Amino acid sequence: KAGVTQTPRYLIKTRGQQVTLSCSPISGHRSVSWYQQTPGQGLQFLFEYFSETQRNKGNFPGRFSGRQFSNSRSEMNVSTLELGDSALYLCASSLRQATNTGELFFGEGSRLTVL
């Protein structure tokens, strides 16, 4: 059974650009959550999608957005990139709504570097 797949694994952008990251959850999983990990702030929750609807949102500016498609795949977008957006972005999927089970299955992450 394939795990959570995130693409791209690594990318470099410059300030002011935008970026789109993709996440394919485990087959059958309908919930996708996104997290940002930085050395200073650790792992922080961005948002959660279930059945194509955003169900929960962390404390991030509106430059961070996401969506989920009918096949449960999800994308997150960061616009007007800042140096501080450099981080490992992790996607997690779960069988039901993530907040009800706690059993999240994480991907390997997309490492974004903003120059």
Place this chain on the structure above:
Amino acid sequence: DAKTTQPTSMDCAEGRAANLPCNHSTISGNEYVYWYRQIHSQGPQYIIHGLKNNETNEMASLIITEDRKSSTLILPHATLRDTAVYYCIVRVAGANSKLTFGKGITLSVRP
């Protein structure tokens, strides 16, 4: 969600049991205790969770005190591959709540 307190780091010898403590003195009656770990450069991995009773699976055992104010994750026979950051998280189940990761405890397993 209740806050957790974990030591910054600990080490243990390969083959020995690793006992990782976690304090969650303000835990509510409907909050579960979850453990995840993150091996360097990988995404976090779910280990185990519990509410009141002790739990065991193929990876680890979770011991929760009777007053639920603290818990211990036990890796019965630690290997070098268990070297990782271990996160103890408490959260409400059945509600819209997110996983709040603290700094975790860095476990170093030495040969």
